[in-house]
Amino acid sequence: MNPTIKGFLRKEFSQTLRDPRMRVFLFVAPIAQLLIFGYAISTEVRNIRLGVYFSPGDTLAQRIEQRCLASGWFVPAMGPGEDPYRRIQSGRAEAVLIAPPGGLTRAMQRNEGRLQLLVDTTNMIRARGIERYMQMVIQQVISEASPGQEQKPVLNLNLRVLYNPGMQTSFFMVPGVMVMLVCILTILMTSMSLAREKEIGTFETLVAAPIRDWEILLGKTLPFLILGMILVLIILGVAMLIFGLPMTGGFWKFILSSFVFVCTTVSIGTLISTLACNQQQAMMGSFLFMFPGILLSGMMFPIENMPPMLIGIAYLNPLKYFLTLLRNIMLKGGNDQVFWNNLGILALIAVIAIAASFKRFRQTLN
Amino acid sequence: MSQISIQIKNLSKRLGPNQALAGITASFEPALLYGLIGPDGAGKTTLMRILMGLLFPDSGECAYLDNHQTVAFERVRSSIAYMPQQQSLYPDLSVAEHLEFFRDLYLISGKVFQKRRAELLHLTRMEPFQDRPAGKLSGGMYKKLGLMCALLQSPDVVLLDEPTNGVDPISRREFWDLLYRLIRQKILVIMSTAYMDEAERCSRVLVLDEGKIIAAGEPLSVLKQEKAGNFEELFLQRQKAGRR
Secondary structure (H helix, E strand, O other): OOHHHHHHHHHHHHHHHHOHHHHHHHHHHHHHHHHHHHHHOOOOOOOEEEEEEOOOOOHHHHHHHHHHHHHOOEEEOOOOOOOHHHHHHOOOOOEEEEOOOOOHHHHHHOOOOOOEEEEOOOOHHHHHHHHHHHHHHHHHHHHHHOHHHOOOOOOOOOOOOOOOOOOOHHHHHHHHHHHHHHHHHHHHHHHHHHHHHHHHOHHHHHHHOOOOHHHHHHHHHHHHHHHHHHHHHHHHHHHHHOOOOOOOOOHHHHHHHHHHHHHHHHHHHHHHHHHOOOHHHHHHHHHHHHHHHHHOOOOOOOHHHOOHHHHHHHOOOHHHHHHHHHHHHHOOOOOHHHHHHHHHHHHHHHHHHHHHHHHHHHHHHO | OOOEEEEEEEEEEEEOOEEEEEEEEEEEOOOOEEEEEOOOOOOHHHHHHHHOOOOOOOEEEEEEEEOOEEEOHHHHHHHEEEEOOOOOOOOOOEHHHHHHHHHHHOOOOHHHHHHHHHHHHHHHOOHHHOOOEHHHOOHHHHHHHHHHHHHOOOOOEEEEEOOOOOOOHHHHHHHHHHHHHHHHOOOEEEEEEOOHHHHOOOOEEEEEEOOEEEEEEOHHHHHHHHOOOOHHHHHHHHHHHHHO
């Protein structure tokens, strides 16, 4: 191996790993973030504070309340049974179900079954969940109460949940968080390390040394490529051991995709550092890329739902392809066509990023 | 061993709105210590950076001669050591690690490195501080480490941009002893300084002001010619003349 590159490797590793803050930033923070995102972020709606108002002896309404609380989605609303509207406004209840005067049982017999549901819609996602759950519960209770009137459905839906049979949110979230973490850490490490050399003036020494341009560039990027790949393995370990994510599509596909992606992000980091004079600017520049990159990756918000212009931008986003690859490889068995198509585009982006960063890097040298 | 001399002719360089160099002609011969003397903004650093090939002049020539034969800059580049004004060391790497990194940067073989390293550590009396991170060195030691890194490649030409700036008087004296040793090894040393008292210790001085050479030669004859007792006086005289 080229001794200059080896010297750079030794230097970058000891610099990066010696700094205690950097060690935390590299190894503790990603695991913590993965745990937080994987456990805490859940699209399921739970612990809905429900208040129910009915007159005594209204067995149907009472049964609805019992069924709601038994489902695990609802908890009883706090506080005394004051005015329903006030209860929602004060936040003690998120949903209030009000049976008609005279009782729901009697109203149903008169074919006037009307229930009022007040929902706090300040959080739209929760409100939709509440409405859906409530309809399911009420339907069940009603059909049980009047078995004779049960209507047979025209079609019986035979539902099979593929790739995530337990419907675990972590299966959906964790690959996204992996993409995000790898992207953030590699871009920040690379751009800040180069910017730091500029800031403290050592860059001038490197340029003045009798070594070639590509040796400086490779010497400053290869260590972060290696660190990035180590990070990928750590994150994968946490994802598989703690969240039980499967690896259905072959480990080599995962490693190959990660390698191409890390090459891309390290090049982008280099590109950012050529535009920055100090570490602060490098960090700002990195965030300028990372936020749209993460939001337009399909990690949380489906790209299909975006307006056409944003879809166009999302198709240039390397994070999108890496995320598709990860979900495909880890969850869906790594379908070859999906794999090669996305990897091909990702590799193309990588080549463009490497070429651009090398060109910009040489320009800043001279 | 090659002996490199440098000849510059009519060098001009504009940096932004400033005319940093305005037509400079000079020649630098081996085994001599040249001092670039002048106030801040005289063009000392710009001249250094052009000699090192970090900047290209707008006009004029910069020729490198190896034993009186003109050679391309690329050929001599590896035998020129440069110590920039802004000391550029890694605060978190130790003295020993710096030397190792620069060994890899300059492609020095293991054997040569061991010998050179021992020699330099001895010369600079830095042996006890090998494991100390550069960020924790004193100002003088920090400069010495910078010089060690520059000298590690056994250069024929040494360019030092204000090497004694911010160094205490005793360390400065040690530094000068080091420089004299270098000249004895037939090395061409060019240093810049804003300390006028240091000018008299150089073999030759180039007095720069506003991008022009206003005097050049042996320090004493320059002073005689300008009718000044020392270099401080010389600049003060010029300043007064300018105000008039």
